[in-house]
Amino acid sequence: MTTSPAPRIPEAVHRRRWAILGVLMLSLLIVVLDNSILNVAIKTIATPAPTGLGATQSEIEWAINSYTLVFAGLLFTAGLIGDRLGRKKVLLGGLVVFGIGSALAAESGSPGQLITYRAVMALGAAFVMPATLAVLMNVFERSEQPKAIGIWAGGVGLAIAIGPITGGALLDHFWWGSVFLINVPIVLVALALMVWLVPDSRDPKPGRLDPVGVVLSVLGLVLLVYGIIKGGELADFTDAKVLATIIAGVVVLIGFVVHEKRNDHPSLDVTYFRNKVFSAAMAAIALVFFALMGVTFFGVFYTQSVRGYSPLESGLLMLPLAAAQMIFAPRARLLVDRFGNKATTTAGMLLIAATLAAFAGFEADTPIWLLEVVFFLMGTGMAHIMTPTSVVIMQALPREKAGSASALSNTFRQVGGALGIAVLGSVLATSYRGGIEGSLGALPPGLRDTAGESIEATLGIAEKLGPRGQALVTPAYDAFLHAMHVTALWGTGVALIGAVVVAVFLPGRTPAAEAGEREPELISTGD
Numbered sequence: 334m335t336t337s338p339a340p341r342i343p344e345a346v347h348r349r350r351w352a353i354l355g356v357l358m359l360s361l362l363i364v365v366l367d368n369s370i371l372n373v374a375i376k377t378i379a380t381p382a383p384t385g386l387g388a389t390q391s392e393i394e395w396a397i398n399s400y401t402l403v404f405a406g407l408l409f410t411a412g413l414i415g416d417r418l419g420r421k422k423v424l425l426g427g428l429v430v431f432g433i434g435s436a437l438a439a440e441s442g443s444p445g446q447l448i449t450y451r452a453v454m455a456l457g458a459a460f461v462m463p464a465t466l467a468v469l470m471n472v473f474e475r476s477e478q479p480k481a482i483g484i485w486a487g488g489v490g491l492a493i494a495i496g497p498i499t500g501g502a503l504l505d506h507f508w509w510g511s512v513f514l515i516n517v518p519i520v521l522v523a524l525a526l527m528v529w530l531v532p533d534s535r536d537p538k539p540g541r542l543d544p545v546g547v548v549l550s551v552l553g554l555v556l557l558v559y560g561i562i563k564g565g566e567l568a569d570f571t572d573a574k575v576l577a578t579i580i581a582g583v584v585v586l587i588g589f590v591v592h593e594k595r596n597d598h599p600s601l602d603v604t605y606f607r608n609k610v611f612s613a614a615m616a617a618i619a620l621v622f623f624a625l626m627g628v629t630f631f632g633v634f635y636t637q638s639v640r641g642y643s644p645l646e647s648g649l650l651m652l653p654l655a656a657a658q659m660i661f662a663p664r665a666r667l668l669v670d671r672f673g674n675k676a677t678t679t680a681g682m683l684l685i686a687a688t689l690a691a692f693a694g695f696e697a698d699t700p701i702w703l704l705e706v707v708f709f710l711m712g713t714g715m716a717h718i719m720t721p722t723s724v725v726i727m728q729a730l731p732r733e734k735a736g737s738a739s740a741l742s743n744t745f746r747q748v749g750g751a752l753g754i755a756v757l758g759s760v761l762a763t764s765y766r767g768g769i770e771g772s773l774g775a776l777p778p779g780l781r782d783t784a785g786e787s788i789e790a791t792l793g794i795a796e797k798l799g800p801r802g803q804a805l806v807t808p809a810y811d812a813f814l815h816a817m818h819v820t821a822l823w824g825t826g827v828a829l830i831g832a833v834v835v836a837v838f839l840p841g842r843t844p845a846a847e848a849g850e851r852e853p854e855l856i857s858t859g860d
Contacts, residue, residue: 349530350472356526357465360428363519364458367435370500370512371397372629373648376637377509378447379789381797385509390787391562392444394630394758398558398751399448403455404462405747406551409601412463413542420468421533425524427460432520439510439517454513462743468531498652501645541598549589550601554748557582558755565759601741611729613838614722617678618742619749620831621718624689624824625711626750627757631817632692636704638788639697639810653705657712658719665720673841674721679832681721684714686828692821697810725839753827757820762787764819768812772805788813 378396381387388396415423434453441447503511560578564570593599606612636647668677688711695704726742766785773781776794784794784805791809795802 353468353472353530353532356523356530357468359519359523359526360424360461361465363516363523364431364461366496366499367400367454367458367513367516370496370515372633372651373497373500373637373644374504374509374512375630376633376647376789377504377644378444379787381793386441386444386447387793388444388447389790390758390762391565392448394562394754395448396444396451397626397630397754398562399452400455400458401747401751401754402551402554402558403452404459405744405751406547406554407456407459408463408744408747409741410542410544410547411460415460415463417542419533420471421527421531423460424465424468424531425527427457428520428524428527429457430454431457431461432517432524433457435513435516435520439512439514441510472532497648498645499648501643501648504644543593543596543599546589546593546596546599546601549585549592553582553585553589554751555582556585558751561752561755561759565755565762601744605729605741608729609838610725610840613834614725614729615741615745617682617718617722617831617835617839618726619745619752620827620834621682621685621715622746622749623753623756624685624828624831625715626753627820627824628689628692628711630754630758631761631820634788634813635695635817638792639813640701650701650704651708653709654712654715657709658716661713661716662720665717666724668717669721669724674725675836675839675841677717678721678839679836681714681717682828682832682835684710685718686825686832688714689821689824689828693818693825695817696814721839722835753824757824760823761816761820764816765812768815769808772808772812 375393375397378385379388379390379393411423411427431454434450434455434457438447438450438454441450499515500512503515556578560575560580560582563578564572564575567575569575589601590603593601593603606615633647636642636650637644642650665677688707691703691707723742765787769785769791770781773784773791776784780794784791788809791805791812795805795809798805
């Protein structure tokens with residue numbers, strides 16, 4: 334007679350575990366929601382005052398990337414601080430900082446202020462995300478953890494789906510700052526429920542902090558991304574300041590890797606990357622988000638500026654992408670069992686490459702249902718990349734390193750997305766400026782330079798000029814579509830590189846799976 338293991342969770346906590354999970358998902362929802370909600374607002378923020386802030390394309394990129402880089406850079410350290418001080422305390426503190434940052438961002442009077450307050454929001458978010466998973470692991474028994482983690486992960490898909498729609502609905506009725514202010518009441522509700530329901534926990538043997546590693550990683554990424562964005566803004570990557578900044582970023586990141594290799598308590602254990610399978614899976618995650626964030630960035634301008642859809646309509650157009658992820662992500666494991674990680678993930682990367690290439694053929698009058706099909710296929714491709722690579726990453730390292738593997742996966746996702754916005758955004762800016770310059774000759778030199786920054790800048794100046802500015806509208810559309818085609822092809826190239834990486838380095842079908850398929854054949858032959 335076997336006896337079930339004694340429960341390790343106190344009975345009072347066990348009884349309210351699903352309510353606690355709901356609070357954790359609410360906390361996670363606003364952190365993930367914020368980035369997806371911003372995607373439909375970037376066109377409005379780029380519109381001149383009083384409608385928006387008149388942000389340039391590079392300032393829009395920084396409004397997104399200031400959040401992403403701070404979030405990614407602090408993720409590991411935030412997890413360690415939670416282990417040391419208590420996860421509940423860190424969760425509460427992170428939510429307070431996120432709420433304050435959201436309120437300040439909503440009242441930003443300039444693009445510079447918005448960039449700064451977005452970084453404050455990221456500071457709070459970095460402490461929320463790892464703590465939610467750590468609390469989850471401490472309120473569920475081991476047998477229920479897979480189910481709870483699946484529901485927790487589903488919260489991310491839900492945020493991706495409802496973010497653009499929520500942002501669009503707010504922008505249809507309120508000013509642009511409402512997409513940030515909406516976070517404040519949700520934070521207040523989450524704080525109250527967390528104080529009431531969530532127990533505190535900490536690691537009895539927490540790891541040591543690595544402040545030098547954190548500073549080097551954030552500084553190196555900021556310098557690298559700044560140089561790339563500045564090069565796109567100037568349409569000149571040979572500029573001395575651009576080259577110096579990019580080189581300085583690379584040098585600092587090399588210094589970060591050297592420091593981590595020599596450190597006995599690194600924030601990022603670079604020895605993990607000696608495992609080729611682990612490295613390939615990480616590369617796949619980074620490259621798919623590189624391509625996805627880049628296409629999302631120009632996709633919003635395509636649907637709103639060129640096609641004339643409202644922010645809400647633009648958000649609804651993104652639904653097929655989120656729906657495909659929610660449908661196929663839980664089922665991707667079935668394909669992995671049948672065909673293996675290598676075939677499934679390679680097919681996913683090739684599908685992403687094909688959808689990006691499709692954007693190179695989109696024009697101002699392309700039937701909108703084609704865009705919906707492309708978004709659905711893109712979500713399908715992502716689902717068949719993220720699920721297999723996540724499993725590979727978790728299985729490539731010892732079980733006790735699961736927390737580090739999860740944090741590292743999230744970090745690479747964020748960094749890949751930041752670099753995608755920086756690189757593909759710079760390609761978009763450079764191509765657009767090259768395409769529109771010939772039509773700006775009648776403008777004064779200062780105004781000419783401003784008008785060449787983005788399609789929103791050109792259309793804003795055309796509107797101010799009245800009837801004289803109408804001559805700029807069609808060239809602006811043409812220049813943007815050409816720039817979008819060029820950028821889409823760059824993204825396609827990145828996705829194809831990812832396909833090659835996973836095809837070469839990821840494992841194929843497991844021997845057990847192959848044997849399982851052969852067995853019925855042997856039986857039928859015997860009959």
